Every structure is written in C-alpha cells, then in structure tokens.
Amino acid sequence: MADIFDKIIEGEIPSYKVYEDADVLAFLDISQVTPGHTLLVPKKHVDNIFDYDDETAQKVLLTLPKLARAIRKTNPKITGMNISSNNGESAGQTVMHSHWHLIPRFDDDHLNETLVPTIDHSADYDDARYQELADQIKKALS
Ligand code: 5GP
Numbered sequence: 001m002a003d004i005f006d007k008i009i010e011g012e013i014p015s016y017k018v019y020e021d022a023d024v025l026a027f028l029d030i031s032q033v034t035p036g037h038t039l040l041v042p043k044k045h046v047d048n049i050f051d052y053d054d055e056t057a058q059k060v061l062l063t064l065p066k067l068a069r070a071i072r073k074t075n076p077k078i079t080g081m082n083i084s085s086n087n088g089e090s091a092g093q094t095v096m097h098s099h100w101h102l103i104p105r106f107d108d109d110h111l112n113e114t115l116v117p118t119i120d121h122s123a124d125y126d127d128a129r130y131q132e133l134a135d136q137i138k139k140a141l142s
Pocket of ligand 1: 004013015016027028029030031032085086092093094095096
C-alpha cells in the first residue's frame with residue numbers, strides 16, 4: 001500500500017520540493033522543527049535503513065552533504081544541523097518510508113535534542129512561508 005511519501009513522490013499529495021533527481025526527493029517537513037527542516041527520501045520504496053541496498057545507500061548518502069550545505073547557505077544564523085533517521089516504530093518512525101531529517105540549528109534555538117522529533121511548528125507556517133524556504137534552498141543548490 002502506498003504511504004504518504006510515496007504519494008508525495010508521485011505528486012498525488014503536494015509538497016514543498018527542494019531537490020529531485022531520478023533516485024531521491026527532498027522536501028520541507030510539514031512540522032518545521034526549525035525553519036528549513038527538510039526530509040530526504042529515496043524514491044524507491046524502502047521502509048527503513050534495514051532494507052537499503054547499496055545503490056539506495058549510495059544515492060541517499062551522497063545527497064545528504066550537498067543538501068545540508070545548501071540549507072545552511074540559506075541563512076547565516078544556521079550554525080549546525082541535526083541529521084537523523086528514525087528506523088522502526090520503536091525508534092519513533094511514524095511514516096514507514098525511509099527518510100532523513102535535516103534540522104537546521106541556531107545558537108539560540110534552545111531545542112532539547114531528545115524532543116526534536118516531536119516538535120510541530122506547522123501552525124506557524126502558511127503557504128507563502130513554506131514556499132519562501134523551499135525556494136531559498138533550491139536556489140542554494142543551483
Ligand atoms: P518520523 O517521525 O517518521 O521520523 O518523521 C515523519 C515526519 O514526516 C514528521 O516530521 C512529520 O512532520 C512529517 N510529515 C508527516 N506527514 C507529512 C506530509 O504530509 N507532508 C510533509 N511535508 N511532511 C509530513
């Protein structure tokens with residue numbers, strides 16, 4: 001059965017895409033734990049890291065640093081980044097299509113790392129703000 005990220009990949013559900021090639025897609029996480037919070041997913045459906053073949057691992061891991069640098073470039077106040085992936089329900093995975101969180105960090109964000117995956121700021125964002133962030137990252141990648 002298609003999961004929500006399969007539907008985003010297929011364009012059946014809208015998303016704020018920041019990068020796409022034949023193998024991977026990156027788009028803004030709806031929750032925006034911090035501004036610029038992005039998800040990177042392999043297009044090939046794999047539930048989690050335990051199902052990765054070498055090609056999937058290569059494509060995803062080669063994209064992560066490029067994406068991280070591009071996100072950082074969008075805002076001089078970004079001084080760090082949490083990159084993480086929850087694998088399995090016991091690890092907090094809620095969407096069963098492998099994904100990597102890139103969560104920009106700011107000197108004064110006062111985030112408690114252990115709470116990062118449960119934070120949801122989507123109520124503070126409207127279409128224009130999501131699009132602005134996505135456009136900034138796309139531009140930084142070009
Ligand atoms: P997990 O908890 O599995 O590590 O992360 C799932 C992430 O997917 C959450 O951070 C959540 O905000 C995000 N998410 C869930 N549904 C959607 C959606 O429809 N669109 C987008 N862009 N993100 C979503």
